[in-house]
Amino acid sequence: TQELIDAQVARSWGQQLIRGWSHGWIEAPERIGAKIAGLLGAKAHELIVADSTSVNLFKLALAALLARPERHKIVTDDLNFPSDLYVLQGICQLLKRPCRVEVVKSTDSIHGPMEGLGEAIDEDTALVTLSHTVFKSGYTYPMAELTQLAHKSGALTLWDLSHSAGALPVQLNQSKADLAVGCTYKYLNGGPGAPAFLYVREDLQDQLGNPISGWMGQKNAFEFGLDYQPAAGLRHFLSGTPPILSLSAIEPGVELILEAGIEQIRRKSVQQSEYLIALWRQKLAPLGYTLNSPEDPRQRGSHISLGHPEGLRIDLALINEMNVLPDFRYPDNIRLGITPLYTSFADIYHAVDRLAKVVEDGLYHRYSTEGIAVT
Amino acid sequence: TQELIDAQVARSWGQQLIRGWSHGWIEAPERIGAKIAGLLGAKAHELIVADSTSVNLFKLALAALLARPERHKIVTDDLNFPSDLYVLQGICQLLKRPCRVEVVKSTDSIHGPMEGLGEAIDEDTALVTLSHTVFKSGYTYPMAELTQLAHKSGALTLWDLSHSAGALPVQLNQSKADLAVGCTYKYLNGGPGAPAFLYVREDLQDQLGNPISGWMGQKNAFEFGLDYQPAAGLRHFLSGTPPILSLSAIEPGVELILEAGIEQIRRKSVQQSEYLIALWRQKLAPLGYTLNSPEDPRQRGSHISLGHPEGLRIDLALINEMNVLPDFRYPDNIRLGITPLYTSFADIYHAVDRLAKVVEDGLYHRYSTEGIAVT
Numbered sequence: 169t170q171e172l173i174d175a176q177v178a179r180s181w182g183q184q185l186i187r188g189w190s191h192g193w194i195e196a197p198e199r200i201g202a203k204i205a206g207l208l209g210a211k212a213h214e215l216i217v218a219d220s221t222s223v224n225l226f227k228l229a230l231a232a233l234l235a236r237p238e239r240h241k242i243v244t245d246d247l248n249f250p251s252d253l254y255v256l257q258g259i260c261q262l263l264k265r266p267c268r269v270e271v272v273k274s275t276d277s278i279h280g281p282m283e284g285l286g287e288a289i290d291e292d293t294a295l296v297t298l299s300h301t302v303f304k305s306g307y308t309y310p311m312a313e314l315t316q317l318a319h320k321s322g323a324l325t326l327w328d329l330s331h332s333a334g335a336l337p338v339q340l341n342q343s344k345a346d347l348a349v350g351c352t353y354k355y356l357n358g359g360p361g362a363p364a365f366l367y368v369r370e371d372l373q374d375q376l377g378n379p380i381s382g383w384m385g386q387k388n389a390f391e392f393g394l395d396y397q398p399a400a401g402l403r404h405f406l407s408g409t410p411p412i413l414s415l416s417a418i419e420p421g422v423e424l425i426l427e428a429g430i431e432q433i434r435r436k437s438v439q440q441s442e443y444l445i446a447l448w449r450q451k452l453a454p455l456g457y458t459l460n461s462p463e464d465p466r467q468r469g470s471h472i473s474l475g476h477p478e479g480l481r482i483d484l485a486l487i488n489e490m491n492v493l494p495d496f497r498y499p500d501n502i503r504l505g506i507t508p509l510y511t512s513f514a515d516i517y518h519a520v521d522r523l524a525k526v527v528e529d530g531l532y533h534r535y536s537t538e539g540i541a542v543t
Numbered sequence: 544t545q546e547l548i549d550a551q552v553a554r555s556w557g558q559q560l561i562r563g564w565s566h567g568w569i570e571a572p573e574r575i576g577a578k579i580a581g582l583l584g585a586k587a588h589e590l591i592v593a594d595s596t597s598v599n600l601f602k603l604a605l606a607a608l609l610a611r612p613e614r615h616k617i618v619t620d621d622l623n624f625p626s627d628l629y630v631l632q633g634i635c636q637l638l639k640r641p642c643r644v645e646v647v648k649s650t651d652s653i654h655g656p657m658e659g660l661g662e663a664i665d666e667d668t669a670l671v672t673l674s675h676t677v678f679k680s681g682y683t684y685p686m687a688e689l690t691q692l693a694h695k696s697g698a699l700t701l702w703d704l705s706h707s708a709g710a711l712p713v714q715l716n717q718s719k720a721d722l723a724v725g726c727t728y729k730y731l732n733g734g735p736g737a738p739a740f741l742y743v744r745e746d747l748q749d750q751l752g753n754p755i756s757g758w759m760g761q762k763n764a765f766e767f768g769l770d771y772q773p774a775a776g777l778r779h780f781l782s783g784t785p786p787i788l789s790l791s792a793i794e795p796g797v798e799l800i801l802e803a804g805i806e807q808i809r810r811k812s813v814q815q816s817e818y819l820i821a822l823w824r825q826k827l828a829p830l831g832y833t834l835n836s837p838e839d840p841r842q843r844g845s846h847i848s849l850g851h852p853e854g855l856r857i858d859l860a861l862i863n864e865m866n867v868l869p870d871f872r873y874p875d876n877i878r879l880g881i882t883p884l885y886t887s888f889a890d891i892y893h894a895v896d897r898l899a900k901v902v903e904d905g906l907y908h909r910y911s912t913e914g915i916a917v918t
Contacts, residue, residue: 170552173788177545181734185868188735220783222757223598230637246769251758251783254771258756262605264639271769351784359556360563360787381633382597383626392873394621394646396629408595408626409726412735413548414786493560498767 169359169420176416193412197363197384198403200415203422204356204365207430208329208348209339214367216402217352217415221330221364223380224349225255227405228366229295231376232324232347233263236294240265243288243295243323245272245281247302252328256297278305278462286317293323300338300348301331301469304497306461308332308469312343319344330354333365334425335470335507336434340367347372355470355507357421362414366405373401382407428509436508437470440516444472444504447520455527460501470508473501474523481532482523489531490522544734544795551791568787572738572759573778575790578797579731579740582805583704583723584714589742591777592727592790596705596739598755599724600630602780603741604670606751607699607722608638611669615640618663618670618698620647620656622677627703631672653680653837661692668698675713675723676706676844679872681836683707683844687718694719705729708740709800710845710882711809715742722747730845730882732796737789741780748776757782803884811883812845815891819847819879822895830902835876845883848876849898856907857898864906865897 180188192199202212218224229242242256253271260267272284280302289296296318301308311327318325326347332338334355340348348367352358368376377398383389384406387397398404425433448459452474460473476482479500486492486502495503504519505511526532555563567574577587593599604617617631628646635642647659655677664671671693676683686702693700701722707713709730715723723742727733743751752773758764759781762772773779800808823834827849835848851857854875861867861877870878879894880886901907 170549170557173552174545174549177548182545193735219594219598222783223594223755226755250767250769253769254756254758254761257771258754262637262754360568361784363786379633379637380598380601381629383629386629392625394625394628396632408597409736411738411786411789413792414789417788498765
């Protein structure tokens with residue numbers, strides 16, 4: 169990635185100047201999208217890279233609501249990433265009709281509320297949208313089952329795959345999923361804030377419109393016509409010019425995952441997660457750590473959250489003194505990502521050892537919960 | 544820029560990992576925005592870097608229309624960048640009330656239709672939005688005069704500064720402009736598809752909402768509350784996570800322009816443009832080239848468009864054989880950008896010499912208008 173980006177800056181931008189657009193830049197959203205599609209059980213022309221996850225969610229969720237004009241409800245859950253809820257709330261306010269976001273509550277904060285969702289999804293539901301793997305507990309929804317449930321009521325589905333893409337095999341086509349979005353900077357290794365992807369199933373591409381109708385989605389953009397005419401297929405879901413350096417950095421990571429094989433990555437991820445849980449049971453549970461992720465590997469993505477009443481202070485001690493870098497997720501989740509291409513079993517052993525040491529030696533007492541760093 | 548990006552990839556991303564967010568990344572939209580504000584006559588906290596120009600235009604134009612709920616019209620002109628018109632057309636369809644985009648026609652394709660705009664802007668106008676410097680002819684609108692006209696009717700103004708930022712001094716505050724957007728990859732040298740900026744005048748920031756209400760604009764985002772609460776000030780106009788590599792690359796170019804001084808850059812830009820026009824008159828007009836830009840430097844940005852019936856074929860010959868790299872803009876504009884920090888008077892002399900040679904020697908005959916490259 170480092171070499172590629174250096175060449176992009178020095179050669180493509182620095183020397184080729186605008187010629188870079190005809191040497192790979194203009195097709196990059198589709199070219200890289202097609203590669204990501206290979207990890208997600210989608211056809212190459214069903215996935216494209218553009219904008220941020222939030223902007224893509226806005227575009228697709230709004231498009232879905234406009235395609236179900238007689239319905240008034242978006243169904244989601246309280247395990248979804250809050251930003252997704254914010255975007256949905258904003259969309260509801262824009263609609264010409266009454267609209268509400270029904271946030272189904274999880275009973276245990278770990279598992280998706282399948283029963284509650286079953287009750288909430290009805291004939292008035294335009295869209296069911298969930299994080300496929302949820303950001304705190306790592307619970308993974310059964311995509312095909314939920315999609316079938318939504319379709320039975322005539323609703324569309326929109327999956328946020330941010331914590332699934334590159335972490336486990338996803339079967340968008342096989343599950344009959346309608347729409348999806350996701351970021352490329354977690355398991356896909358696309359780099360900080362790298363552009364996101366969006367998926368629209370083949371048969372929906374010309375049925376749905378992009379509310380942010382910009383020039384990158386225009387048919388024959390270089391004719392500079394004054395009226396918007398959407399490009400055929402997925403391309404009209406592009407809006408403005410993509411950030412090329414950040415976009416380019418996505419490709420090598422995706423290629424590595426394709427080369428390794430997502431099935432094999434998943435196999436090792438399950439082994440490593442099980443190993444981590446076994447170590448938790450043996451060494452960490454006695455110290456007050458709880459397992460805030462599902463025990464059943466079939467219900468899990470590739471991260472494990474451990475809870476502790478002193479979670480935030482423990483997290484700070486781990487980062488600052490122990491060279492263990494979890495994410496802390498309110499109220500008490502110490503989130504550990506398992507990334508088989510570069511996480512070893514020894515890494516996991518050492519991480520658990522340090523989690524134990526931080527509590528045994530009371531190292532977290534040095535940290536206050538005030539003024540935490542944003543990570 | 545090359546060193547900075549290499550350090551971002553190798554050190555900040557490669558070694559610091561997510562710690563980069565607390566070492567400069569999270570504040571980058573505001574930090575770089577504040578520097579750009581210094582070029583545009585805005586206060587530091589009135590400008591932020593985010594998304595693409597199209598997405599920012601969508602956010603601000605929609606916010607403006609929602610702030611004028613009893614009005615039905617957006618006024619713009621046919622010299623505006625078509626993407627801006629596409630975005631406006633898309634917004635109109637979303638509104639709960641009738642809405643139309645009135646595109647005022649220019650009489651000569653070069654100068655902004657001041658008279659027509661004066662007639663179009665009325666009590667039913669919610670928003671007046673124009674390219675400050677238009678992309679084909681380089682005509683620059685009198686911002687203060689237009690803004691006054693809009694305000695007299697109670698309309699808001701939204702300026703697209705893509706071809707002005709870094710090219711000439713802009714006086715957003717002094718002109719009483721309400722809103723602005725613009726790209727960073729033309730005169731600001733931010734790199735291919737670098738993220739765009741948006742400006743919201745101080746007193747409007749808490750009056751207007753961001754329709755794409757994502758987590759970067761949330762008050763206390765790391766509390767992960769389930770209800771959207773906009774951050775105070777400009778920050779709630781952020782939506783999703785910014786693409787850090789592309790964002791970082793903006794800063795060195797902006798700093799160079801600040802160091803050189805936009806007034807001095809402007810002075811040289813006018814000298815160079817006048818030199819180019821003098822050479823056109825002497826050497827190119829006799830060969831059939833027309834001046835498709837205003838003759839008066841006070842009405843011009845920093846690019847000059849030359850027309851020719853064989854414009855596209857001439858453009859292709861220049862790019863492929865003469866090491867002159869203009870943009871071609873339909874139907875006949877050969878657009879030459881004057882960028883005083885790295886364009887010399889000798890460059891201009893040679894460019895004109897080659898424009899002459901391409902016609903004198905008939906070199907353009909080798910090129911067809913089919914299968915042109917996208918640049």
